[in-house]
Amino acid sequence: MDPRTFKDQIYAGFTQIGKVVSSPKRIELLDLLSQSPKTVETLVKETAMSTANTSKHLHALLEAQLVRYEKEKNYVIYQLANEKVVDLLFAIKTIAEEQIEDVTRLRDEFIVRSDDLETITLEEWLNRRDTNEHVLIDVRPQEEYVNEHIDGALSIPIEALNEHISLLPMDKEVIAYCRGAYCVYATEAVERLKVLGYQAVRLEAGVHEWREHYHKQTDDFVRKR
């Protein structure tokens, strides 16, 4: 095999992964699955696609070996087959944030919103967290909380905010997080809580950022010994 053929074939291999993220709906599916395994039904509701189209995109992900499934009762539950998909999504989002004006604009307009809707970064939260003057709430669907959540967080899904609101103290700051920097749930929760008189703040991070930080800490610890 000549070098050109080798290059063509190896880049064709890379492209099998690249093609996956060339469709908005497939990126959204991977984003959702990165929070927790989900049935086709759930993915259909979350993405607002037809069942057939959702199934077809999931099979494209299967072919690229990025997801796998198991059957339970008459449901099919899909999950990520490789955790590094999270890094791929992160790389795409970071570049889009820096290079695509629309992305920045949309985020500012719908997630960050206004200055009186306070946002804290992961680092800021980590510095404050030991003071015990706040309560951290996870406003994602409960199955995502059950799959993984930030240590010490309370599960209060956004649809159940009103029912569980009695769990929240008025005298402490309420810090809400959801799927990450492009998820509207935490913004919505903070806005609704503030209207009700709570001190509420949005944490701009999800479980992946938190886990990443946690590993970095552990690595440092190991290296320092």
Added chain:
Amino acid sequence: MDPRTFKDQIYAGFTQIGKVVSSPKRIELLDLLSQSPKTVETLVKETAMSTANTSKHLHALLEAQLVRYEKEKNYVIYQLANEKVVDLLFAIKTIAEEQIEDVTRLRDEFIVRSDDLETITLEEWLNRRDTNEHVLIDVRPQEEYVNEHIDGALSIPIEALNEHISLLPMDKEVIAYCRGAYCVYATEAVERLKVLGYQAVRLEAGVHEWREHYHKQTDDFVRKR
């Protein structure tokens, strides 16, 4: 704007980046530009595409804001507009390596080749490098070496290996590197050197992996103080 419209638009934004890596030739262009800025002419030769098609793909990269260009004489020189493209390519390659069998197979067959063609990782090299019992050579085109190279490396482009071979000592180990884990140049150099009686070894890393390591070291240093 309702939440669904917001999601559709934000994922459409991400997809502008994702679409770029859905074509093997565009991944190859980004890969080449990640080594050094290049003229259209050079990219045409490296990718074996027609000039018109190369130009068209470069304009697709321009539209996604991933490259920029400057004109010099009657040449147009393209370069990456965002260094994080390297992270994106790395994420894709890592996943492809783990999930796509063809990629692993091709790499073993054409890069790693046989057991008597010794390969060392970046970590192994970093541990050995202070012993002064070897010489490190960069076998990429000279313009890429000039743009950035591993500290202490000698530039011996693969096409000029025979001419410059007198620079290499027979009594020291020769360690060759090129663009990274999927580049054939270093393998070719090591094979040719071994035939001529040199002790030659392939370093499985490029400037990006080296730079990444260098930053991590610096960060640790800063954090430890």
Added chain:
DNA sequence: TATCTATTCAACTAATTAGTTGAATAGTAG
């Protein structure tokens, strides 16, 4: 000035893709 070289552009073709529709399958519950 005319000529050469590097690059871009416009028009076209063949192939691929996302999405729809409706039928088929497979497992569950009555």
Added chain:
DNA sequence: CTACTATTCAACTAATTAGTTGAATAGATA
């Protein structure tokens, strides 16, 4: 066994895409 639910599959359409060809442009050189 029947009815129901979740999922997949096949056939089709409209839109997009990669690549080609040949002409156009723009800067450099003679």
